[in-house]
Every structure is written in structure tokens, then in C-alpha cells.
Amino acid sequence: MRYADESFLNYQTLTVTKVKKDYKVLDEEVRKKDARDKAKEIVGGIVANLVLAFLSFLVLFPLLFMICSSFRSTEEYFARIAYMFPKNWFNFDNYKRIMVDLNLISGYKNTLIIVVTVIPCGTVFAAMSAFSFAKLKLRSKTFWLLFLLSGMMVPGAVLLMPRYIAYSTIGWIDTLYPLIIPHLFIHVGTMFFFIQYMKGIPSELFEAAKIDGCSTFRMFLQIMLPLLLPAVAAQDIFWFMGIWNDYFAPSIYLQTKNKTLQVLMASINQSFSGSGQQTVVFAGAVMSCLPMVIVYLILQKFFIKSMSIGAVKG
Secondary structure, eight states: OHHHHHHHHHHHHHHHHHHHHHHHHHHHHHHHHHHHHHHHHHHHHHHHHHHHHHHHHHHHHHHHHHHHHHTSOHHHHHTTOSOOSOSOTTOOHHHHIIIIISOHHHHHHHHHHHHHHHHHHHHHHHHHHHHHHHHSOOTTHHHHHHHHHHGGGSOHHHHHHHHHHHHHHTTOTTSSHHHHGGGTSOOHHHHHHHHHHHTTSOTHHHHHHHHTTOOHHHHIIIIIHHHHHHHHHHHHHHHHHHHHTOOHHHHHHOSSSSOOHHHHHHHHHHHHTTTTOHHHHHHHHHHHHHHHHHHHHHSHHHHHHHTTTTOOOO
């Protein structure tokens, strides 16, 4: 009996020892696998960051070159110095010349007049129209919505000549009126964008407000408009960029005076082309981009959110 117990104890000891060895080997293999996975993750992260850094550099290099060149003097430009960084980072002669001597301030003023006039009025009327189509019971509203949207199917180039003749007849050529008046009351693309956003807002809110005696205009002003602010901010960012960068329409309707920023910059660039004074043009380009950068930094959360508006939700 004692030999049997000793054999059993020896067997148990051998089994436990083997299990410990197997566990130790398994644990070592798991640690090696974790170490390999961690190394792969680190290497993959480094490679991904390097690729992203390289792509970011390619995207930002023109902007960096533009900013650095705007501080370079004309002598540096004529000397064809290989490096792009200026000798004096506090050389604001180019900015003074482009803003004062070349009167870029007038381009700023005219463009800001269009932005400040068109965007608030156009946004309000587009939001009111969208509220009518999205939440109110109107007769034949589907027909009128399709009628308005059909205007988006007509290319702008087709209407260019009739518009120019009409504006010339009433004396609007070489004024800001063709760039302001047609866009004040309704912008179909913005209206359609608001309609899609409003359809995601529960109609029960407005039905309850109507039962409580709330008027239609009050429902729009106190209920819909606060809920619509993210869509308004997102849409107005794109609208602001479109007006600020618009060159085609102002170049058609503005001939001698009241030039907008982009038309004036194109004229300055054409005048200085090949003259060795491109540093002044770079300074003007920096001043042209500055408002858009500021607007984006202030409203970037709405800009990013606008990318997901209208997306499919699970």
C-alpha cells in the first residue's frame, strides 16, 4: 500500500511538473507573440505617421512657400536665392504695398459687402422656405419644390448672356447689384440642404406647439431655428468660401471699379507677372487666404459635422 501511495505521489509530482513546464512554454510563447504584435503595431504606427507627415507636407508646402515668400524682398527674389526662408521675418513692405499702394483694401471692402449682405438674408429666406416645404401642409408643395429644383439643372453658362443683357439694360453692370440682389431671397441649393436636415427633426414638436397656440412664424423662430443652427453654420461656411473665392461672376459684371478681392488679385498678378515682384502677389495671396483660415478655425466643428449631415444612419 505504501508503494502504491508513493507511486501515486510520484505520478502526481511528474504531472504537476509537466503541466508547469507546458504552462511556462505556453506563457513564453504568448509573451513572444504579444511582443511581436506590439512591435508590429509600433512599426505600423511609425510608418503610417511618416506617410501622413509626408502627405501633409506635400499639401502644406505651397502654403508655407507662399507665407515665407511674402516676407522676402524684391532683391532676394531677383538674386534667385535657393532657399525660400526670408532673411528678415519682420519685413512687411510687401503687405504695406499690396494693402495701401495697390488698394487691396477696396477688394476686401467690396467682397465683405457681398458676404455680409447675401449670406444672412439668403440663409433666413432659405430656412423659411425649407420650413414651409418640410413641416407645413401646403397645396402642391411637391410640384413647387420640383419646379425650384429644376432650375438647378440649367447650367449657369446658358443663363450668362441673358443675365448680362438684362443687367446691362437696367444699368447694373460695373456695380455690386448683380452679385447681391439675385442671391438675397432664396438659394435653392441651401434650401434643399435645410429641407433634408429638417426632415430629421420630429414633427411632434410643432404639432404640440400648434396645440398650445403657437403661430407658424413663432414655431420657426423659437423651435426650428435653434435646432437648425448646426446646418446653418455648416452651409454658411461653404457659402462664404464660394463668395470669397468667386472669380467668374465678378470678372464678368465688374469692369473698371468695385472689383472684388479675387478680381483685383488677378489684375495685380497679371500686372506683376514676369516683373520680379511676385513677392507682393504672395503677400496679397496670404491676405486673401487669411479670412478663410480664421473662419475655418472658429467654425471647424461645424465644418466637420457638415460632412456627416445626411449620411445613412444605422
